[in-house]
Amino acid sequence: MEFSGKSAFVTGGGGGMGLNIAQDLLRGGANVTLFDLKPAPAGLDEGPGKATYVQGDLTDEPRVGKAMAQTFDANGRLDYLVNAAGVLLLGQDKSLVEIDLDLWDRVLVIDLKSMVHTVRHAVPLMRKNGGGAMVHFSSVQCLRGDDQPQDGYQASKAAMVALSKSIAIQFAADYIRSNVIYPGPTMTPMQARWENNPEAQAAVAGRVPLGRIGTSQDMSNACLFLLSEKASFITGTELIVDGGVMAKP
Numbered sequence: 001m002e003f004s005g006k007s008a009f010v011t012g013g014g015g016g017m018g019l020n021i022a023q024d025l026l027r028g029g030a031n032v033t034l035f036d037l038k039p040a041p042a043g044l045d046e047g048p049g050k051a052t053y054v055q056g057d058l059t060d061e062p063r064v065g066k067a068m069a070q071t072f073d074a075n076g077r078l079d080y081l082v083n084a085a086g087v088l089l090l091g092q093d094k095s096l097v098e099i100d101l102d103l104w105d106r107v108l109v110i111d112l113k114s115m116v117h118t119v120r121h122a123v124p125l126m127r128k129n130g131g132g133a134m135v136h137f138s139s140v141q142c143l144r145g146d147d148q149p150q151d152g153y154q155a156s157k158a159a160m161v162a163l164s165k166s167i168a169i170q171f172a173a174d175y176i177r178s179n180v181i182y183p184g185p186t187m188t189p190m191q192a193r194w195e196n197n198p199e200a201q202a203a204v205a206g207r208v209p210l211g212r213i214g215t216s217q218d219m220s221n222a223c224l225f226l227l228s229e230k231a232s233f234i235t236g237t238e239l240i241v242d243g244g245v246m247a248k249p
């Protein structure tokens with residue numbers, strides 16, 4: 001897909017999916033700002049698009065606003081926002097009846113309120129260039145209960161979907177589209193516990209009808225489609241990218 005002349009802001013750009021998406025947008029010719037807590041990864045200067053890496057915390061709303069404004073100023077436009085940052089605090093994020101409530105607040109600030117921070121700064125800038133497209137990463141986790149609950153994560157990911165629909169309708173007249181991807185199990189740094197653990201990988205893959213764990217490339221393919229003009233009539237909806245897990249009875 002062709003993204004020449006476009007300008008994108010990708011959160012979680014130092015991680016698995018966000019980095020893959022940013023690299024694919026750069027290959028497609030877009031200029032991309034990658035925003036993440038982590039230091040910049042290698043391989044961002046291959047182009048043809050120009051990468052700008054911002055090391056920062058999405059919970060710091062003024063910092064997000066500044067980076068977004070700098071993205072607009074450098075490129076004269078902002079076309080795409082990808083919200084791929086997130087945390088899954090396994091072992092700490094648990095049932096609502098036992099979770100530490102400060103931990104609950106922390107998860108909701110990172111996984112949900114960060115989306116508010118990015119979107120509220122992106123909308124006025126996208127309006128200036130006559131529209132844009134957003135993709136927010138939720139999770140299949142929020143579509144059903146779990147006997148090993150992560151209720152902070154679950155609630156955040158569900159709320160993202162509701163917000164995305166609201167954004168889609170509020171700003172449809174501005175030609176700003178907003179859609180969600182629900183990833184299934186995907187091999188990224190978030191799931192480092194599966195790395196070097198063939199038994200765990202086989203167990204996870206065995207629960208996926210297509211017989212394998214997802215990759216960040218699977219997610220990037222879906223994301224770039226939703227950002228692209230090929231999805232110009234798609235807004236306010238969700239795409240499950242999980243190898244069939246949620247279709248299984």
Ligand SMILES: NC(=O)c1ccc[n+]([C@@H]2O[C@H](COP(=O)([O-])OP(=O)(O)OC[C@H]3O[C@@H](n4cnc5c(N)ncnc54)[C@H](O)[C@@H]3O)[C@@H](O)[C@H]2O)c1
Nearest residue numbers: 012014015016017036037057058085086139186188189190
């Ligand atoms: N990997 C999976 O199996 C899976 C499944 C379903 C949903 N997801 C969701 O997909 C998205 C991408 O996940 P991933 O697998 O690439 O994870 P990842 O851990 O590889 O990447 C997430 C990135 O977000 C960044 N981040 C976290 N908190 C931040 C903050 N406060 N400010 C700035 N950056 C911050 C991290 O540094 C990290 O680089 C996440 O929202 C995740 O919840 C992942």
